[in-house]
Amino acid sequence: MKYGVLVFICFAVTLLSCRNDDDGGPEPIPPSLLSEVAPEDDEKIREFLNTHFYNYEDFETQPEGFDYKIVIDTIAGENADKRPMMEDAKTMKFNVSSSHFGLSAEEENIEHTLxxxxxKKGGGGSPTYADSTLVRYQGFLLDxxxxxxxxxxxxxxISRIAARGFADGYAQLSAGTSDQIVENGDGTYNINNSGIGLVIMPSGMAYFNRSPSGLIPTYSVLMFQIELGLYVEGTDHDNDGIPSAQEDLNGNGFLGDDNTDGDDEPFNTPPRPNYQDPDDDGDGILTREEIIVENGEITFPDADGDGVPDYLDPDN
Incomplete structure (x- = not known):
């Protein structure tokens, strides 16, 4: 089996699995536990990486006409001596909560491995997971x-990415630079020093019990190749003066559960986590007016000295 691997972005639509109860009527099947699925996914990923290789020799020698696409094949037959992908793979650990999928938060901080x-190392710097990025992509399941x-x-x-592992993955790569953009003459362009990488994520960093399309079953491990062209350093989604990456108050690499005034938001409106909220504490004073930005440095005043900065303190 041989196939190229690039990156995928899409939004999730939850499908409800059902079974019949004793009365013959449908009864929802509760979702599996993160703590059960995470080690199963990790075993699948490690087995895949140990039994497959990618065209690393092409990336090392860059033959004439090479298109810089990652191609994966099984280690067998004439390819029996190839280097398994596991030897090239690096890992990152992330904690995931069931609440990230709108489920009961009884499972908190379940460790997942990306x-x-x-x-191919890009010629520029690396974005944070919260930065806007210019990418080309294609996505595959492990099969x-x-x-x-x-x-x-x-x-x-990040505001458009339902599979958080995609952003956590591109944050480990290097982007290209704007001076290396080349027009192709057909309305498309290349970035000659873009970065290219492969990311494989467990279902808990993807869609878990959701199925965003008929091609992606529930509890699927996803595999992405990312060609990272450019990125916007310090992306500030709500333009409140604080880069979105710095609005991850609990430091778990997930911006959706950092919502200082969440308890006071109207119940019939979508929640606005801090990175999408220009007034983080909901006190009627914009966050931008409760911080000080000088020469790119941010200072967080605490007028009442209670240890909570003004922009997060509605009682100040």
């Missing part, structure tokens, strides 16, 4: 099923 390979592709570069950011 695997990534940097096949080779392709579920999405973007042949041209497109801008994306």
């Amino acid at each position: 695997y990534y390979i940097e096949a 080779g099923t392709q579920f999405d592709e973007s042949k041209d570069f497109s801008w994306t950011d």
Whole structure:
């Protein structure tokens, strides 16, 4: 089996699995536990990485006409001596809560492992997971099923990504630089020093018990190749003066559960986590007016000295 691997971005639509109860009527099947699925996913990923290789030799020698696409094949037969992907893979650990999927928060801080390979280092810096990025992508399941592709570069950011492992993955890669953009003459362009990498994420860092399309079953491990073109350093989604990456108050790499005034938001409106809320504490004073920004440095005043900065303290 041989196939190229690039990156996927899409939004999740939850499908409810049902079974019949004793009366013959449908009864929802409760979702599996993160603590059960995470080790199962990790075993699948490690087995895949140990039994497959990618065209690392092409990336090392860069033959004439090479298209810089990652191609994966099984280690067998004439390829029996190839280097397994596991030897090139690096890992990052992340904690995931069931509440991230709208489920009961009884499971908090379940450790998940993200695997990534940097096949081609870009000529620029690395974004944070919260920065807007210019990428090309294609996505596959571990069995080779392709579920999405973007042949041209497109801008994306954390507010549009349902599979958090995608952003956590591109944050480990290096981007290209704007001086290396080349027009192709057909309305598309290349970035000659872009970065290219492979990211494999467990279902808890993807869609878990959700199925965003018929091609992605529930509890699926997802595999992405990311071509990282450019990024916006210090992306500030709500323009409140604080880069979105710095609005991760609990430091878990997930911005959706940092919502200082969440208890006071109207019940019939979508919640606005801090990175999307220009008034983080809901006191009627914009966050931008409760911080001090000078020469790119941010100071967080605490007028009443209670240890809570003004922009997070509605009682100040």
